[in-house]
Amino acid sequence: MDKLNVSVIGLGQMGAALARAYLQKDARVTVWNRSTGKATPLVEQGAELAPDLETAITASDLIIVCVADYATSDSLLKQPHVESLLKGRTLVQLTTGTRADAERSARWAADAGFQYLDGAIMDYPVVVGSNECLLLASGAQAVYERHEQALKVLGGRFTYVGEQPGAANVLDGGLLTIYYASAIGFMQSAGMMMAEHVTPETLKHALDAFKPVIDRTFEYCTDRISRREYAGTEASVHVHTLGVKSLLSRAKSAGIEHGLLQLFVDYLEKANEGGHEADELPAVFEAFRPRGTATV
Ligand SMILES: NC(=O)c1ccc[n+]([C@@H]2O[C@H](COP(=O)([O-])OP(=O)(O)OC[C@H]3O[C@@H](n4cnc5c(N)ncnc54)[C@H](OP(=O)(O)O)[C@@H]3O)[C@@H](O)[C@H]2O)c1
Numbered sequence: 001m002d003k004l005n006v007s008v009i010g011l012g013q014m015g016a017a018l019a020r021a022y023l024q025k026d027a028r029v030t031v032w033n034r035s036t037g038k039a040t041p042l043v044e045q046g047a048e049l050a051p052d053l054e055t056a057i058t059a060s061d062l063i064i065v066c067v068a069d070y071a072t073s074d075s076l077l078k079q080p081h082v083e084s085l086l087k088g089r090t091l092v093q094l095t096t097g098t099r100a101d102a103e104r105s106a107r108w109a110a111d112a113g114f115q116y117l118d119g120a121i122m123d124y125p126v127v128v129g130s131n132e133c134l135l136l137a138s139g140a141q142a143v144y145e146r147h148e149q150a151l152k153v154l155g156g157r158f159t160y161v162g163e164q165p166g167a168a169n170v171l172d173g174g175l176l177t178i179y180y181a182s183a184i185g186f187m188q189s190a191g192m193m194m195a196e197h198v199t200p201e202t203l204k205h206a207l208d209a210f211k212p213v214i215d216r217t218f219e220y221c222t223d224r225i226s227r228r229e230y231a232g233t234e235a236s237v238h239v240h241t242l243g244v245k246s247l248l249s250r251a252k253s254a255g256i257e258h259g260l261l262q263l264f265v266d267y268l269e270k271a272n273e274g275g276h277e278a279d280e281l282p283a284v285f286e287a288f289r290p291r292g293t294a295t296v
Contacts, residue, residue, distance in 0.1 A: 003026070003027065003028050004022065004025065004027035004028065004062075004150055004153070005027065005028045005030075005059070005060040005061065005062065006022050006027055006028070006029055006030070006060050006062045006063075006064060006150065007029075007030040007031070007032070007050070007056045007057060007059050007060040007062070007063045007064070008022070008029060008030075008031050008032075008063075008064045008066070009031075009032050009033075009053065009056055009057075009063060009064065009065045009066070009067070009076070010033060010065055010066040010067035010068075010073075010095070011031055011032075011033035011038040011039055011042065012033075012038070012066070012067070012068070013125050014066050014094075014121060014125050014128070015033070015064075015066040015067070016038060016041070016042060016125070017125030017126070017128040017129070018064055018066055018094065018128060018154055019031050019042050019047055020042065020045065020128070020129065021128050021129030021153055021154050022153055022154075023042065023045045023046050023047060024129055025129075025153050027150075027153070028048070028060075029042070029046070029047045029048070030047070030048045030049075030050050030055075030056050030059035030060055031043075031047045031048070031049055031050065031056065032049070032050045032052070032053050032055075032056035036049065053076060053077075053082065054081070054082065054085055057082065057085045057086060057089070058085055060089070061088075061089050061090060062089070062090050062092065062147055062150055063086070063089060063090065063091045063092070064092045064094060065077070065091060065092070065093050065094065065095060066094040066095055066121075067095050069095060069096070069097065070093075070095055070097045070101040070104075070105065072095075073093065073095050073105075077091075078108065083112040083114075084112075086109075086112060086113075086114040087112065087113045087114055088113070088114060089114050089115070090114065090115040090116070090117065090143060090146070090147060091109060091114060091115070091117075092116075092117045092118075092119060092137070092147070092151070093105055093116070093117070093118045093119065094119045094120070094135070096120065096169075096172065097118075097169050098166070098169055098173070099166030099167075099169050099170050100166070101166075101169065102118035102138070102165040102166040102168070102169045103165050103166050105118060105165070106118065106139060106165035115140070115143045116139055116140075116143070116165070117137050117138070117139040117140075117143055117144055117147070118137070118138055118139055118165050118166070118168055118169060119136055119138070119168050120135065120136045120168045120169060120171070120172035121133075121135050121154075121155075122134040122135060122136060122172065122175060123135075123155070127155070128154055128155060129153065129154060129155070130155065130156065131155075131156030131157070132155075132156065132157065133154065133155025133156065133157060133158075134155060134157040134158075134159065135151070135154055135155045135157070135158045135159070136158075136159055136160075136161050136167075136168035136171055136172060137151065137158065137159070137160050137161065137168055138160070138161050138163070138164055138165055138166065138167035138168040138169075139163065139165050140163065141160065141163060144160045148160075184260065185260065186203075186207075188251070188256075188258075188260045188261065189203060190203055191251075191256045191257065192247075192250060192251055192254060192256050195254035195255070195256055196254070217281070220282065221281070221282045221285070224280070224282035224285075225282055225285045230276060230279035230280055230282055230283035231278075231279055231280070232279070232280040234280060235280060235281065236277065236278050236279065236280065237268060237271045237272055237276050237277055237278070237279055237280065237281065237283055238272065238277045238278065240268055240281055241265065241268040241269065241272060244261065244264045244265050244268055245265055247261050247264075248261040248262060248264075248265055267284050267287050268284060270284075270286075270287045271283045271284045271286065271287065274286055274287075
């Protein structure tokens with residue numbers, strides 16, 4: 001099999017991990033970064049440092065970009081002489097951004113005559129290159145399929161999520177919202193536990209046993225939100241409100257930051273005021289339902 005040829009533009013914490021994953025698979029990896037010093041460890045591992053962006057682009061048919069944001073990427077790539085070098089190649093944009101960023105970039109690629117996939121990396125650099133690493137890609141399916149093998153070097157769970165260029169970025173936003181809510185919820189909880197002389201390790205151990213309850217809640221919410229049907233006989237919004245108010249007063253009396261718990265109480269109160277007192281927890285979704293726009 002021919003040696004895989006790939007260029008990686010952007011060698012921050014994530015870009016360097018992407019390049020490393022290819023080096024570990026013995027690919028021919030050309031790298032470029034604004035600050036050249038960051039390329040040194042990669043060059044020691046066999047990467048070729050391009051003297052300029054143009055050389056990095058012409059070195060490979062597959063170009064992976066991972067920089068701070070789309071404005072940075074645009075400032076580097078949206079130049080007529082760079083666009084003409086991109087012609088006929090494939091650019092995979094792994095910088096975090098929005099649906100609009102991806103759509104604008106896909107139109108730009110089509111006008112400039114190169115193939116384009118937009119993607120999102122759903123894990124940390126240390127996991128990149130492993131079978132567990134989840135990445136998402138969207139754009140033309142034929143382009144994804146052509147590069148699937150090369151992309152899966154970055155993560156065994158590299159997943160194609162659809163033709164719409166923004167699909168990966170949209171899902172990235174959905175997953176990250178849940179990620180931050182959970183992670184910051186963990187910090188809130190760890191503070192409260194510490195005030196009660198319970199270690200973070202003990203909390204984590206208890207959380208592992210509790211995870212099936214969380215999973216079932218997500219499944220239940222998915223079903224109820226889709227059907228907009230909130231009646232049930234398990235636990236009312238009223239009962240949940242009492243429970244969360246108890247958490248709030250525990251945090252307050254321990255002198256712990258409690259803004260997050262106050263927000264939870266506010267959302268539950270909103271559901272009560274909206275007439276959902278006897279309904280179940282998924283009724284809180286009504287506070288988040290997009291108004292006046294077409295939804296699923
Ligand atoms: N780190 C993660 O765990 C993670 C996970 C998922 C997704 N991501 C996404 O991956 C992307 C990169 O993240 P990172 O962690 O690698 O960030 P980082 O370590 O801060 O690196 C930022 C990169 O952008 C470049 N850059 C910034 N401003 C620039 C400019 N004006 N001109 C040229 N290059 C510029 C930096 O170049 P210099 O080195 O010269 O400053 C560097 O290559 C982000 O969109 C991030 O959301 C990161």
